[in-house]
Amino acid sequence: MIRKVFETISLPGDSRRLAKDVVEYLGGHLSDPDALHDLDIILTEACANVCRHAYGGAAGRLQVRLTVNTGRYVELEIVDWGKGFAADARFENPGPDSEGGRGLYIMRMLSSDCQVHRRNGENVVFIHKDIGRARWKS
Secondary structure, three states, rough: OEEEEEEEEEHHHHHHHHHHHHHHHHHOOOHHHHHHHHHHHHHHHHHHHHHHHHHOOOOOOOEEEEEEEOEEEEEEEEOOOOOOOOOOOOOOOOOOOOOOOOOHHHHHHEEEEEEEEEEEOOOEEEEEEOOOHHHHHO
């Protein structure tokens, strides 16, 4: 099992670079471009949410904790120390007329499991993505 932590500040360009760095790292382990694309979308959405919501528009810490269990799954924890999620955070599609609110829904649809929680002052988006054995580099 591999564990790695990536960190930056929560500004749009920096957070996008962080997401790309994580996906690039995963590209060294995964051979499936579809799985990498899903993980890129998930990370981009989660990091963008931190930029938009966590620190009220100011820069703050943004961390991605990666766990790779080769041949089985990838887990991501996208962490910030900002204001946190609303108690009623939803994973449902908000509908065609809504101007936002699709990020959690998209992350949930592209992952095997998606949870949000607050622990020890950290806001955590937890992602688990099962990835079949044949989709890994040997």
